[in-house]
Amino acid sequence: MDEGAQFHRVFPLTGADCDVWVDGRRLKARRGQSLLSLLLEHGGRVRTHERTGEPRAGFCLMGACQDCWVWLSPTQRGRACTTPVEPGMRCFTRSPEAEVLP
Amino acid sequence: MKRVAIVGAGPAGIAAADLLVGRAGISVTLIDEGQQPGGQIFRQPHPGLATDMKRLLGAGHARLERFRALCSNVLPQLDYRPRTLVWNVFGGELMTLGERGVDSLSYDALLIATGATDRVLPVEGWTMPGVYTLGGAQILLKEQGCLIGRQVVFCGASPLLYLAALQYHRAGGAVAAVLDTTPIAAKVKAIPRLLALPGVLKDGLSYMAALRLAGVPIVGGVTLDAFVGEGRAAEVRYRAGGQAHAVACDAVAYGFGLRPEMQLAELADCALRYDSFRRQWYPDHDGDGRCGHGVYVAGDVAQMGGAEAAGHSGRLAALSILADFGLEAPASPEPDRAALARQLTFQDGLGHAFAWPAAHVAGLADEVMLCRCEGVSVGEVRRGLRSDGGPQEANRAKAATRCGMGRCQGRFCGSALAELVAAETGADGVARPLDRLRAQPPIKPLPISAVAGEPLA
Numbered sequence: 031m032d033e034g035a036q037f038h039r040v041f042p043l044t045g046a047d048c049d050v051w052v053d054g055r056r057l058k059a060r061r062g063q064s065l066l067s068l069l070l071e072h073g074g075r076v077r078t079h080e081r082t083g084e085p086r087a088g089f090c091l092m093g094a095c096q097d098c099w100v101w102l103s104p105t106q107r108g109r110a111c112t113t114p115v116e117p118g119m120r121c122f123t124r125s126p127e128a129e130v131l132p
Numbered sequence: 133m134k135r136v137a138i139v140g141a142g143p144a145g146i147a148a149a150d151l152l153v154g155r156a157g158i159s160v161t162l163i164d165e166g167q168q169p170g171g172q173i174f175r176q177p178h179p180g181l182a183t184d185m186k187r188l189l190g191a192g193h194a195r196l197e198r199f200r201a202l203c204s205n206v207l208p209q210l211d212y213r214p215r216t217l218v219w220n221v222f223g224g225e226l227m228t229l230g231e232r233g234v235d236s237l238s239y240d241a242l243l244i245a246t247g248a249t250d251r252v253l254p255v256e257g258w259t260m261p262g263v264y265t266l267g268g269a270q271i272l273l274k275e276q277g278c279l280i281g282r283q284v285v286f287c288g289a290s291p292l293l294y295l296a297a298l299q300y301h302r303a304g305g306a307v308a309a310v311l312d313t314t315p316i317a318a319k320v321k322a323i324p325r326l327l328a329l330p331g332v333l334k335d336g337l338s339y340m341a342a343l344r345l346a347g348v349p350i351v352g353g354v355t356l357d358a359f360v361g362e363g364r365a366a367e368v369r370y371r372a373g374g375q376a377h378a379v380a381c382d383a384v385a386y387g388f389g390l391r392p393e394m395q396l397a398e399l400a401d402c403a404l405r406y407d408s409f410r411r412q413w414y415p416d417h418d419g420d421g422r423c424g425h426g427v428y429v430a431g432d433v434a435q436m437g438g439a440e441a442a443g444h445s446g447r448l449a450a451l452s453i454l455a456d457f458g459l460e461a462p463a464s465p466e467p468d469r470a471a472l473a474r475q476l477t478f479q480d481g482l483g484h485a486f487a488w489p490a491a492h493v494a495g496l497a498d499e500v501m502l503c504r505c506e507g508v509s510v511g512e513v514r515r516g517l518r519s520d521g522g523p524q525e526a527n528r529a530k531a532a533t534r535c536g537m538g539r540c541q542g543r544f545c546g547s548a549l550a551e552l553v554a555a556e557t558g559a560d561g562v563a564r565p566l567d568r569l570r571a572q573p574p575i576k577p578l579p580i581s582a583v584a585g586e587p588l589a
Contacts, residue, residue, distance in 0.1 A: 041277030045180025062180020091268030
């Protein structure tokens, strides 16, 4: 179903290594890549659609469709495709609020 | 001192800036959402990525190099604000959100060079992971150095089908097939117009030849039936010559040409013009980019033309701005007008060779998703339109069904919604134009703190 990466890197990243936490899981990233490329080089989906429950993994890849929407902090959401990774970045593909609610 | 605000650092915005910088009595501010100049067409690798752009772009690499040289000359001479969104324009003032937080900028002249994004139509399964826009597939490769999959089907109606497929092939990806929805006969008919730019036509034909040589199946005149898979794209089903076919893949790139990103032009009160051939709306201008009351447009937002045309129309808009300020023009507009006209004749040919499949929407099953943001199906909208006293216009249908009310603000369902409303209400899209979802600020989602005027944390 969801196993395996969707994106496949063909040109190498040369930026410095950094750690990024996605849903509490640590991923090795390189400066210069977008959060979306990090997510989809490690998996086959970005999030689950709020209404239909179907998996989503971005669509336009140029900051227009908002399909790759993730939480960048408990109060701020943004597009993974136009967000460059930063050292120590934490992102959530589900509402961080939902994690603490019963 | 007159301030010119340019929105968009693609080929149109940069060409305009080049004619405006360094002139007495003018200051130029260039605002762009991207990290680097280039817009979508000249999207450049992020710093920290070793992309072999020369291998990727082939003959197109020289154009990118020329653009880069222009940027390194022009950008230091103006107030350049990358990674900044213009989210509204009102009363001669732009509202922006960028790295420095919330800001506003007043202008004497506003040049809107916001380009275009992929024009798509729903196909069963189009919301599945692994299905991407054609332009997006190309941008991921150029900017991020990644492929959308290992075995990709390129489909739809766009000259980009062949270029993007060839770039994927050059980068080491497998192209499972190119499925072109326009029949070959339409392409043959387009040749007289395409001969306006014989060199570009030859390039396009050479992409097709290179793909055939590489053994890539190319099928013309197809009808796209479905993108199929268990939670991610695994197969494209289509019909050709009355037969049903399927091709296996792990990703799909598709599109049906481009649509102008004209929300700002609309909010700046530009009159709009309906193009009954392309069946979409554009900001209206006098041919040299003038929309009136200090607002100008250039590039793909003004008329579909591609990068070369955008450069000429950017220069024409800059010359219009200088003339309207009563300043001396550094050049005659005539050479750019003539070059732009040739480009637009060619684009007209491309519009026939890669035709908008207007009838596709009427043939969609009720279960197909129409609005991917809000999860509204074709059937939900159809039933709304057919119900007693139901909406008979796209903006009313949006209010009643939430189709087009999500985060993309109708960018990716708006064309299909307009075609669906036309099909259900008997409009032909020619004598009676298609409906158009009205632009609303903010033109992209932003944190509430931006509207409240609070600085971002």
